[in-house]
Amino acid sequence: MKLTCMREDLNNSLQMVQRAVSSKSIIPVLSGVYMEVSGEEINLHTTDLEVYMKETLPCKTEEEGKVVVNTRLLLDIARNLQGDLVRMEYLENQLQIEDERSKFSLRTMAVEDFPKMPEGKRAVVEELDLELMSTAVNQVAKAASKDDKRPVLQGVNISLTEDSLNMVATDSYRLAVREVKGMSRSGESKEMIIPARALQEIPKWASKGGKIGIFEGEGQVRFETGNTVMMVREIEGKFPNWSQLIPTQHTIKVKVKKNDIIGAIKRTSLVGTAVKMETKGDTILMKSEMADVGSAEEELEAECEGEEIKIVFNSEFLLDGISNVGEEEIWILMNEPEKPALIRGVDMDDYRYVIMPIRQ
DSSP states (O other), X not given: OEEEEEHHHHHHHHHHHGGGSOSSOSXXXXXXXXXXXXXXXXXXXXXXXSEEEEEEEEOEEEEOEEEEEEHHHHHHHHHHOOSSEXXXXXXXXXXXXXXXXXEEEEEOBOGGGSOOOOOOOEEEEEEEEHHHHHHHHXXXXXXXXXXXXXXXXXXXXXXXXXXXXXXXXXXXXXXXXXXXXXXXXXXXXXXXXXXXXXXXXXXXXXXXXXXXXXXXXXXXXXXXXTTEEEEXXXXXXXXXXXXXXXXXXXXXXXXXXXXXXXXXXXXXXXXXXXXXXXXXXXXXXXXXXXXXXXXXXXXXXXXXXXXXXXXXXXXXXXXXXXXXXXXXXXXXXXXXXXXXXXXXXXXXXXXXXXXXXXXX
16 A cells, blocks of 8 residues: 555544544454555545444555554644645555655554444435534434433434434433424435434534435444445434423413523523523513522513413523524423423424423
8 A cells, every 4th residue: 555645634534533433442443544545545434333434535546455553643643744745655564654754654453353334225315405414413412311321312313204304312301303304315204213422423524515315224324425424323222202292282481582591591500500580571580599609690581471480490401402493582482380391493493492390
């Protein structure tokens, strides 16, 4: 193997794929990046056996070949080289890396030990705007659980119908739902649970622009855009019936400007993680108090319908829901202080966020 490539291309591609490198595995080869040079391209592969990533970058090839080297070492070298061009050559179980001034030699690992990338054979979404997909992921993925004891809730449930893609995540304390339209579909309706941590890689591709495709294999789902491919193992199990968790009747309605309430929550939560919201006429009062720390409150203008209410929320969860509404004004729809509240935009309901209150 012998080639020359742009240092910036190598650095950017390694930064993408290193996110799938296993940091805890006892299998040494999983700390490596599998480099395959063919034609005028380098394919970089990494995996932790749950997520598999591939990046392709152009190069000037003198000799084709395959090697596996430590990913983080190669990335550190690519970051710190001074020249624009990087030359790499495989010689006697070593990968030689150099520019005009520096030269490195990295020990290689056995190519045959590196797991092969599974194939996602059937297209379930042929084309979907990458920026739109990235926005949807950002809106729901934070609501997924971090609890290893409930693996199903660590995923985002993706259900595909004839004309839409629904993304849902919940940790039992909040529920985020986003409906996405405007895509090219293929095949029958489909439902799958994808690890939230893997899906959160997709917004990092948004600067590439263009479209993203989704392909299905046996227990695997492949996401592909431009030169980037990510294969993810589906989470086995049944996702909760989320549609029945969304309140449909609301006796108390509050319309407020999104940025105003975001600022109020951030300021009042400086003294405590629980924020109380009180409706009074055409205002809402945001309060926070913690023993031995202090208290804070802020009054906001709002349009309030129904009886007055005092309800307490986790400030972080409340901010996550409100911040992801894509409109300047939001509805906070409630019933009783101990019943879940629904947050959505005033004009559109493609994004909905249900949050459980904290018992007073």
